Amino acid sequence: MVLFDEFVRHKDLYYADGSVVLLAAHAGKTHAFRVHKSVLASHSKVFADMFVLPSTAENETYDGVDSIQMPDDAKDLEDLLRALYYPGTILSMLENRNPLAATKYKGILLLSQKYFVRVLQKLLRARFRADWPSTLPEWDRLMEHYASLSASVIPQHDAASQFIDNRMLEPASAIRLAREANIPEILPAAFYMLSTISPFMDFDTLRSPNPPPLTDSQGNVLLWHPGERSARWGLLTPDDWLCLARGRHCMTDFAQTFEAQESQCICDSQNCIQLDNKRKLLKGPPQDFLRVLKEIGSQKTLQQYPCYNSLQALASRSLETRSVLWDNLGYYFGLPEVVDDQNDGDSDDIALVESEFIDG
Numbered sequence: 001m002v003l004f005d006e007f008v009r010h011k012d013l014y015y016a017d018g019s020v021v022l023l024a025a026h027a028g029k030t031h032a033f034r035v036h037k038s039v040l041a042s043h044s045k046v047f048a049d050m051f052v053l054p055s056t057a058e059n060e061t062y063d064g065v066d067s068i069q070m071p072d073d074a075k076d077l078e079d080l081l082r083a084l085y086y087p088g089t090i091l092s093m094l095e096n097r098n099p100l101a102a103t104k105y106k107g108i109l110l111l112s113q114k115y116f117v118r119v120l121q122k123l124l125r126a127r128f129r130a131d132w133p134s135t136l137p138e139w140d141r142l143m144e145h146y147a148s149l150s151a152s153v154i155p156q157h158d159a160a161s162q163f164i165d166n167r168m169l170e171p172a173s174a175i176r177l178a179r180e181a182n183i184p185e186i187l188p189a190a191f192y193m194l195s196t197i198s199p200f201m202d203f204d205t206l207r208s209p210n211p212p213p214l215t216d217s218q219g220n221v222l223l224w225h226p227g228e229r230s231a232r233w234g235l236l237t238p239d240d241w242l243c244l245a246r247g248r249h250c251m252t253d254f255a256q257t258f259e260a261q262e263s264q265c266i267c268d269s270q271n272c273i274q275l276d277n278k279r280k281l282l283k284g285p286p287q288d289f290l291r292v293l294k295e296i297g298s299q300k301t302l303q304q305y306p307c308y309n310s311l312q313a314l315a316s317r318s319l320e321t322r323s324v325l326w327d328n329l330g331y332y333f334g335l336p337e338v339v340d341d342q343n344d345g346d347s348d349d350i351a352l353v354e355s356e357f358i359d360g
Contacts, residue, residue, distance in 0.1 A: 007032040007062070013081050020051070021067040022081075026074035033081055034063065043084050046115040072114075076107030083108065083120055090120070097131045097142075099166060102173040103232075109181050125183060131169060132186035136290075136326040139189060142169075143291065163207065164227045169193070170203060172232040175240055184338050188329035194231055195248050196288040198222075201230040247333035251289055251325070254332075258321055293322040
């Protein structure tokens with residue numbers, strides 16, 4: 001028999017008529033959730049099978065009902081139970097492209113997979129997949145949105161608002177989520193976004209009360225500027241670093257090939273605009289190759305310029321090259337092939353999955 005005062009009873013998820021108490025630890029304390037077997041079993045086959053076993057005298061009890069010591073973190077278990085009892089709360093938390101979602105809701109997603117809470121699992125996976133672009137037009141729309149954020153006035157008296165990526169997707173935590181929860185669809189865009197961020201700009205270090213001086217590999221002091229992106233570099237595994245290094249190497253080779261391709265301009269000058277545009281891809285890491293290729297492809301020049309025809313050809317080739325680059329991101333970063341299983345029953349229609357979750 002477990003003593004009553006050993007555990008912290010949850011203030012909301014402890015029902016007087018509950019038929020089972022789930023015990024889970026967090027931050028050195030054991031938390032008690034008194035819930036209903038019928039509610040859990042209706043959502044989860046794992047729980048249903050668990051509760052089929054008859055109670056015996058040897059079973060642990062707490063507050064007059066069966067108790068189960070759960071191996072999960074109490075905070076993650078709380079999120080799971082709250083989603084099952086109050087489905088509207090999880091929907092309100094999962095706003096579109098929440099930059100903290102991959103960190104905040106990884107636990108509940110992993111639990112929904114572990115206990116096979118199928119509808120919740122589908123909702124969370126659909127939400128995370130929808131956040132990250134899977135096509136080049138989707139990527140361009142996201143970057144246009146981020147460009148509008150960066151162009152907005154940043155109040156100098158509000159230190160927190162200077163971190164523009166507080167309102168942007170954070171790629172390192174997304175990579176960690178995709179790896180652990182098996183959502184490979186978001187990896188190409190996440191790794192590409194991460195490749196455009198300086199590894200010296202750490203998300204958490206910059207936000208610490210007294211951030212240490214930032215230095216590069218040679219000890220040179222680096223200055224962070226408002227609007228500059230950062231990432232949670234500490235979340236990456238050695239395999240992630242290897243994928244990132246491979247991707248950057250492949251894209252540098254890609255840029256060198258692009259510059260080396262013959263495209264002679266009639267001006268035949270080292271100051272040729274067309275030649276200068278070709279060299280933009282190799283100017284200073286970390287480079288956003290998709291952005292630079294789009295700029296080259298969108299550049300307008302007066303027809304009377306000697307470089308006009310060459311620039312038009314280069315613009316066309318740049319846009320074609322962009323598509324090739326995007327389509328090969330998975331290969332460049334050495335990522336697992338994404339198999340689109342049309343029979344998995346998962347829908348990417350967020351509204352449809354949300355409706356299914358609410359209807360239960």
